[in-house]
Every structure is written in C-alpha cells, then in structure tokens.
Amino acid sequence: MKCIASRDNADVKHIVKLMKSTSYRNEHKSFVTEGTRLCSDALESGINIEKAVFTEKAAKKYSDLYKKLEKASKSTIILTEKLFSQISDTKTPQGVLCVCRAELKKLRIEKGEVYLGLECIQDPSNMGTILRTAEALGVKGVIMSRDCCDILSPKVLRGTMGAAFRIPVKFSENITDDIEKCRSKGIASIATVLHENSVPITEISEADKKSCILLIGNEGNGLKAETVEKCSIKAVIPMTGKAESLNASAAAAICMWELLRR
C-alpha cells in the first residue's frame, strides 16, 4: 500500500479539518477517533467507520486491530510516521486513527431510569469527564443543549474513554421542552442550583431518585433561570468548606452517584 507523506493529500486535509473544526464535523457528519483504545471502542460500539488510518509501524504493532479496522472500514490508508505525528492531537501518537460517521446512539426517555441534562457545558475536560462518569455509574442517556462544547472533538472524546459511543445522547434545541416531556411522563427533573427552595441532594425521595433527569449548568453561570424554573426539584450538594463551590464535573459526579447509589 502506498504510504502518504504529504499534508496536501486530500484525505489528510479532510482528517485535519475534522479534528480541528466543529462546523466542518457538522457539515460532513463525520469525526475522528485517535488511538488504539478509542478506535477499538468505536468499532465495538458499532460506529460506522469510513476510513482507517495507520502508520506502517502501527499496522504491524497492532496487527489484530489493523485487520479488524481494515475489514470494517470503507478504505484504509497508511501515513508516514512524520506526517502522522504532525496531524496527531496527542504528544505521543500511537499511529492509529479512524474517520467515523457521526451517528451516536439514539436516546429514548423512559420512566424508571436516571438521565442527565447538560446546559452550556463549555470545557472539553469537564464534558469528557461527565460523559465518562455518567456511563460508568449507569446513567441511561444525556440530553444536551446546542451550546455545549462539541462532544466529537478529539479532546472530549479522549476524556470520555469511549463513553460517547455507548451512552445515548440527544442534542436539544430547547431543554425546557425536554424537561416538560419528562414531566408529562412522570419523571422528576432535578436542577442543581443554590436557590432558596433547594433541598440537600441527599433528601430527594427514593421514588424521584429512581426516575429523574438531573440538570447541570454552565461552569461559570450555572443553569439558566428558565431551566431552574421548569424543574420539579431544586437541589444542592451540602458543603462545609470556605469555597462552597465545586467544579462542574465533580458536582455532576457527586449528584449522579447520589441518585444511583444503592
């Protein structure tokens, strides 16, 4: 197989743009996963793989993965080590990436499960950690407002450890509509907010804990007033320190845990 060495190669240019630009990803309904772990995760999760990209060394070193990805993808290309490290998003690239179709698991909201609602989460590290934690703890799906950071960016995908491929996600034009839909199905909606009517997260009833959507807001500003207003429950994490505030991903982890711990 011919080994591509030039950044001017059309495939390479496409990959670089997919890695860098949210709008380009949206336009082409594709994204890039890098590294053996994420590429295996994408494959195992049934993500449609358009192109497998290896260095020669990586094709030998990870020959099992190479065979699987070559079989699953429409085409496979080989890049020189130098070119691969130029386009890679990591400091020590493994020499493996895939171009994937942006078709994530569809979300269905049902009573008796715990869901997560994210409003305007901006930091890719927080987003990655939140999705990873949600999947690990057993959250059934995530509704996120359109102004959240792109979950298909290389940095978020790395942080999720593949959870983005496995947990159903819905991108919402209007999160209050989704809260209303939950309400009509008898699902509690829990706003995490410091509010005069807020209850400690530990005091939410067992019935509500078992069937709810937990809403987490923007890192700096929290949830929007209209979102808080729409929720059936306002809850806080009781804190004792002087800071009395938590990073969004730590707050999300504690709330999800509190709802799902048995």
Next chain:
Amino acid sequence: MKCIASRDNADVKHIVKLMKSTSYRNEHKSFVTEGTRLCSDALESGINIEKAVFTEKAAKKYSDLYKKLEKASKSTIILTEKLFSQISDTKTPQGVLCVCRAELKKLRIEKGEVYLGLECIQDPSNMGTILRTAEALGVKGVIMSRDCCDILSPKVLRGTMGAAFRIPVKFSENITDDIEKCRSKGIASIATVLHENSVPITEISEADKKSCILLIGNEGNGLKAETVEKCSIKAVIPMTGKAESLNASAAAAICMWELLRR
C-alpha cells in the same frame, strides 16, 4: 509609580520563571497567583505576599484590592498592559498577580476526621479539581507523595479556586510511613483499588468513615502495590457501565462524598 515595560526587568524575569518552573519555585520558596479571585484568596488565607503586580488600568479598576495588596505586600510594581499580557498565564488577563511565599497550612493528623492521600497524581486539572472538592466537602487535610504534580503551578492553583491556600497539605517522602502513622492513631486507611478483597465504598463502617485517610492513585496506574498492601481497607466504587472506570478526580469526588455525606 514607574511603569515597567521590559521583559528584561529583574522582577519580571523572576515572575516568569516562578510561573513556569517547579524547580525554580522550590529553589525560591515562592509562587505566583494570578487574577483578582486567587490574589484575594491568598491575602484572606494569610499567605505572605512578597510582591503585588498590577497594570495601571487594573490598579484603578480593582482599587480596593490594590490598596489591600499594596499594604500587605513588601513591594508593589506596575506593568504595561502589553507586558502583563505577555507574561500572563490566562487568555484574558485581569492585570493582577502576586508573588507569594510558599508556606502552606501545616497538616496535623487527628482521629475523627477525614483526610486524603494522593499518590502520583500527574494531571494539573485533576489535582486542582481534587483539592477544590476536598476543601468544599470538608476533608481536613491532604498528604501527597513527592511525585504528584506541583500544586503551586498556575494551572493547578486556578483549578483549586484558592483551596490550596486553605486546606492543610503535607508533602510525603514515603506515603506508607504516613499510613502507618494513621494506623497507630486508630485512623482507618482506605485504598481505592480494584482488588479481590475490595468492598464497595458504600459498605465501609460508619466508624471508619468518620476517621480515615482515603488514598487515590495515579491516573493510569492507580495506587502502588505497597501502598495498597499497607491500607486497612480496600474499596471500590460499584459501577455498571461498560467503561467501568472513572477519571481520578471524579473517583476522588465520589469517594470523599461517600465518606463525608451525613
């Protein structure tokens, strides 16, 4: 007051090195806090401030803070906007920073409290989040191995939201010795580890929860075998997702919460 415009100024060179280099910080026993929030936090926490640094605009805009810091610090200097943004660690600098003495709160281990032990935490975002969460939830102090990332780096300090100034910290040459000391005082030591003898974190006795040190290991490799061996309890966070793993800061948040929730 004369306005400094040159990167060759001795004070400016000192500040830049303090922001960039852990060894330089150790050598000079000083560090830099940037921004109104962290500088106020340092002042309120009784941190010894060696030098206050403002732009002219910031000195006017934050005149209360300027007066307080000018009074508290040994000297105050003014930088041009251009020079300040060149040396700043943030994208939109506020024009305020302080050079501080690296004298953090001393840790005393006592029965009846919850402590945190960190072994080889490498990621500054994780470290910042962990310290912020620890303080917010009421952890009484942190013991950290020398191979953890430097908590006085600008990135960690930003993530802590000032918690690093308020929570007592001990840097440990040998964390197993500290675990042994805890044991001799009747304090439980809890290793977070996937081990054949691990119990769910929810099943730790109330007595142990009230008086313990919780140990969190390196992001990739977890705790060292000898550290796990030394601990009186091995515990896991029960998980249901396919990933079955959590980011170190999310795992730490959930475990601290579980130990401290009342």
